Amino acid sequence: MITHYIKIAIRNLTRQKGLTLINILGLSIGLACFTLFMLYALNEFNYDRFHKNADNIFRAYRWRQPMNGEDASGDSFMPMPLGPAMKQDLPGVVNFIRMQESWGKSFIKTENNVMRIGVAYADPEFFDVFSFHLLYGNPAQALRGTHSVVLTKATAIKIFGNENAVGKTLQIKTDTEFESFTVNGVCENIPSNSSIKFEILGNYLFLTETESGKRLMNNWHRSAYQTYIQLQPGSSLAYDETTLQNLYNKYHSDDLAEMKKKGKLKGNESPVTYKLQPLRDIHTNTKINGEVDPKNIWILLTIAAGVLLIACINFTTLAIGRSAGRAKEVGIRKVVGGGKKSLVLQFLTEAILLSIISMLIGLLLAQLFLPWFNQLSSSEIAFSFTQFPELTWVLIALTLIVGVIAGSYPAFVLSAFKPIEVLKSKLRLGGSNFFTKSLVTLQFMLSVGLIISTFIILQQLNFMRSKNPGFNKENVIVVDASGMNTKKIYPLFSHALQSHPEVKGVASAELGLGGETGWSSSSFDYKGRHKNVYEYFIDPDYLHVMDIKLLAGRNFDHSISDDTVHSVIVNEAMVRDFGWTLQNAVGQQLTGYGENFNPVVIGVIKDFHFRPFSEKVEPQMFQQFSGYLSFKYFVRIQPGEPSKSITILQNEWQKIAPEFPFKYSFLDQDLDRFYKSEARWAAIVGCAGGISIFLACLGLLGLAALAVINRTKEIGIRKVLGASVTNIVKILSIDFVRLVIIALIIATPVSWYFMNQWLQDFAYRINISWWIFVISGLIAITISVLTVSIHTVKAAVANPVKSLRTE
Numbered sequence: 001m002i003t004h005y006i007k008i009a010i011r012n013l014t015r016q017k018g019l020t021l022i023n024i025l026g027l028s029i030g031l032a033c034f035t036l037f038m039l040y041a042l043n044e045f046n047y048d049r050f051h052k053n054a055d056n057i058f059r060a061y062r063w064r065q066p067m068n069g070e071d072a073s074g075d076s077f078m079p080m081p082l083g084p085a086m087k088q089d090l091p092g093v094v095n096f097i098r099m100q101e102s103w104g105k106s107f108i109k110t111e112n113n114v115m116r117i118g119v120a121y122a123d124p125e126f127f128d129v130f131s132f133h134l135l136y137g138n139p140a141q142a143l144r145g146t147h148s149v150v151l152t153k154a155t156a157i158k159i160f161g162n163e164n165a166v167g168k169t170l171q172i173k174t175d176t177e178f179e180s181f182t183v184n185g186v187c188e189n190i191p192s193n194s195s196i197k198f199e200i201l202g203n204y205l206f207l208t209e210t211e212s213g214k215r216l217m218n219n220w221h222r223s224a225y226q227t228y229i230q231l232q233p234g235s236s237l238a239y240d241e242t243t244l245q246n247l248y249n250k251y252h253s254d255d256l257a258e259m260k261k262k263g264k265l266k267g268n269e270s271p272v273t274y275k276l277q278p279l280r281d282i283h284t285n286t287k288i289n290g291e292v293d294p295k296n297i298w299i300l301l302t303i304a305a306g307v308l309l310i311a312c313i314n315f316t317t318l319a320i321g322r323s324a325g326r327a328k329e330v331g332i333r334k335v336v337g338g339g340k341k342s343l344v345l346q347f348l349t350e351a352i353l354l355s356i357i358s359m360l361i362g363l364l365l366a367q368l369f370l371p372w373f374n375q376l377s378s379s380e381i382a383f384s385f386t387q388f389p390e391l392t393w394v395l396i397a398l399t400l401i402v403g404v405i406a407g408s409y410p411a412f413v414l415s416a417f418k419p420i421e422v423l424k425s426k427l428r429l430g431g432s433n434f435f436t437k438s439l440v441t442l443q444f445m446l447s448v449g450l451i452i453s454t455f456i457i458l459q460q461l462n463f464m465r466s467k468n469p470g471f472n473k474e475n476v477i478v479v480d481a482s483g484m485n486t487k488k489i490y491p492l493f494s495h496a497l498q499s500h501p502e503v504k505g506v507a508s509a510e511l512g513l514g515g516e517t518g519w520s521s522s523s524f525d526y527k528g529r530h531k532n533v534y535e536y537f538i539d540p541d542y543l544h545v546m547d548i549k550l551l552a553g554r555n556f557d558h559s560i561s562d563d564t565v566h567s568v569i570v571n572e573a574m575v576r577d578f579g580w581t582l583q584n585a586v587g588q589q590l591t592g593y594g595e596n597f598n599p600v601v602i603g604v605i606k607d608f609h610f611r612p613f614s615e616k617v618e619p620q621m622f623q624q625f626s627g628y629l630s631f632k633y634f635v636r637i638q639p640g641e642p643s644k645s646i647t648i649l650q651n652e653w654q655k656i657a658p659e660f661p662f663k664y665s666f667l668d669q670d671l672d673r674f675y676k677s678e679a680r681w682a683a684i685v686g687c688a689g690g691i692s693i694f695l696a697c698l699g700l701l702g703l704a705a706l707a708v709i710n711r712t713k714e715i716g717i718r719k720v721l722g723a724s725v726t727n728i729v730k731i732l733s734i735d736f737v738r739l740v741i742i743a744l745i746i747a748t749p750v751s752w753y754f755m756n757q758w759l760q761d762f763a764y765r766i767n768i769s770w771w772i773f774v775i776s777g778l779i780a781i782t783i784s785v786l787t788v789s790i791h792t793v794k795a796a797v798a799n800p801v802k803s804l805r806t807e
Contacts, residue, residue: 030311031362037304092235137185351407444743450689470608508630514670553603574619
């Protein structure tokens with residue numbers, strides 16, 4: 001019986017090639033869109049599950065309870081001795097892995113080349129705990145030597161041109177010198193859903209042999225490393241708060257004593273403790289350095305579901321629109337004994353068959369657009385049924401659900417036709433009923449909502465990009481000198497550039513500005529109050545080159561040696577936070593900053609945005625203490641075409657540091673990276689809005705066809721009585737325009753509410769303008785009128801005699 005239904009379905013689908021093509025196209029696009037978003041969600045929610053021991057691996061973190069008006073916070077950067085202490089003191093700990101992630105890019109030297117590649121370090125048992133597959137080398141021995149390294153496949157090819165690099169040597173610049181390392185293993189490229197990433201992985205014990213490592217071996221106050229532990233199966237240690245608290249108390253007794261002395265402890269309860277975070281929780285837990293907010297993933301899935309719903313509605317309206325051609329078929333089938341159940345099953349079979357065809361085409365489209373989607377979402381997802389085994393049953397279930405949802409209403413409507421009325425041509429089609437109009441209104445409501453959201457996101461994005469951050473970001477080139485002997489290189493580089501008229505000024509700082517550049521902060525107790533301050537090392541030329549306004553006091557001075565010992569410059573936000581004023585800030589001492597060390601404020605600068613506009617300006621302190629180094633050089637060039645200036649910088653760099661590649665960026669582009677997330681949201685929501693409008697128009701096209709069929713004789717009579725083409729088009733279009741206007745009226749307050757909630761996450765934000773809703777409405781109305789005109793104009797210019805002969 002099912003085979004018979006399939007044959008009838010194929011016959012009907014091939015008979016109406018145009019409508020079938022529109023149906024398949026609409027569903028294919030909707031399914032492709034939803035499949036890509038679902039693949040993204042599966043990737044994000046299943047980070048790190050590929051590890052064999054994933055359920056027993058935890059990351060240690062420090063949890064601070066709310067105190068002094070601050071929020072509770074988690075921090076995953078741990079002191080060096082924590083891992084061994086956990087293995088020694090805690091029950092159920094099988095192994096521990098300390099890891100230093102790659103801090104920027106290190107210089108890697110081979111016989112003929114020097115390049116920048118990230119270098120991470122981990123304990124030798126790394127491949128025993130984590131399931132990263134080695135293509136070459138022995139996992140148990142890969143990191144046993146302190147000068148052993150493991151490369152990923154891509155890194156091995158990049159450095160040596162061959163993926164099997166075992167036994168080869170390379171040099172890594174550590175501190176001021178290059179040291180030789182031997183490749184003991186080549187690892188398969190890191191999966192896209194791994195929170196642990198590396199290009200080159202060295203032995204963590206190498207760090208303990210360095211001068212800084214020796215100082216940190218037993219230092220519980222310097223936290224810079226990730227610490228993972230593997231527990232015995234069934235261990236409850238991760239939930240044993242008392243044991244973990246006792247561990248913290250044991251090794252931080254001096255901190256607790258100091259807090260008690262200052263009256264910060266209530267009884268003997270410590271506000272800080274160690275906790276254990278499941279490995280698979282790391283990526284999506286934003287409270288503890290997580291990368292992705294699960295809320296955003298669900299929002300993306302909801303948007304994709306909305307697009308797919310529009311495609312299903314489109315299928316339904318088109319199926320009802322072509323019901324005129326199926327009415328007599330249904331009547332005859334009922335006369336010869338066909339029951340409603342068999343008819344419903346037949347029409348559902350057609351819908352599911354269409355859904356299967358659409359899913360196959362949708363998968364091809366998804367595969368085709370996956371590289372573009374990866375670029376859009378800043379991910380590296382592979383369409384892999386091995387990596388995502390649940391993808392198979394999810395796609396099968398999705399195909400069946402879409403087929404049933406899209407085909408149910410048409411199936412029950414068509415199967416309910418009365419044979420006598422059909423055969424006597426008394427049937428009036430139901431395509432213009434309330435239900436169908438509601439579907440089209442819902443389509444355009446979702447589409448208009450996405451268009452409005454896109455405009456608001458773009459307006460906020462443009463606001464943040466164009467707003468003056470408080471310094472001159474234009475025409476500044478940032479040169480990256482990290483990993484080099486900057487005390488030697490910078491004076492030579494700066495002096496060389498002064499002879500070129502294309503260069504207006506040069507300054508240096510420890511850190512850059514903008515997204516992905518990092519920042520440094522200091523925490524200290526000032527007069528009994530805990531203070532957090534962003535700290536920047538700069539030189540005396542920085543304020544001038546960056547055009548930062550000095551409000552009180554003075555700038556650093558090359559001729560005053562004391563400025564490199566205890567002088568600091570602060571911003572307005574720090575003045576307010578510390579309870580000072582512009583009049584008395586200069587001369588204030590920062591007590592509690594360090595042992596026997598109280599820096600003195602020599603100047604106050606106007607607030608500027610060194611963090612994104614989603615955050616308010618925080619307290620900031622500048623210093624040029626002699627123990628710090630500058631790794632970023634800020635070069636202000638003349639306005640205009642920058643290519644000549646870049647060439648000058650490259651040439652001077654090659655003269656001074658020919659062995660190191662010249663790496664630079666533009667400051668305004670660095671700042672734009674703050675807003676990658678918002679730009680990604682604008683692109684995703686905009687694409688979804690465009691797709692939804694296209695699919696909604698396909699549904700409108702079907703309704704227009706239905707309206708023309710139902711009113712063919714009316715059109716003929718109106719033309720005979722003298723109605724013009726314009727009048728007829730207006731009569732036929734007004735109902736559809738009314739639906740779009742209703743959708744706009746509903747979508748406007750709903751969109752305003754949700755986008756206003758979204759804007760609350762920004763410390764500096766736009767006010768939603770009325771013109772956004774007007775433009776969105778005009779776009780929707782214009783597109784709908786043009787879509788409906790395809791059929792209405794054709795009907796209006798048709799021969800009225802032919803229209804009057806229509807049965």
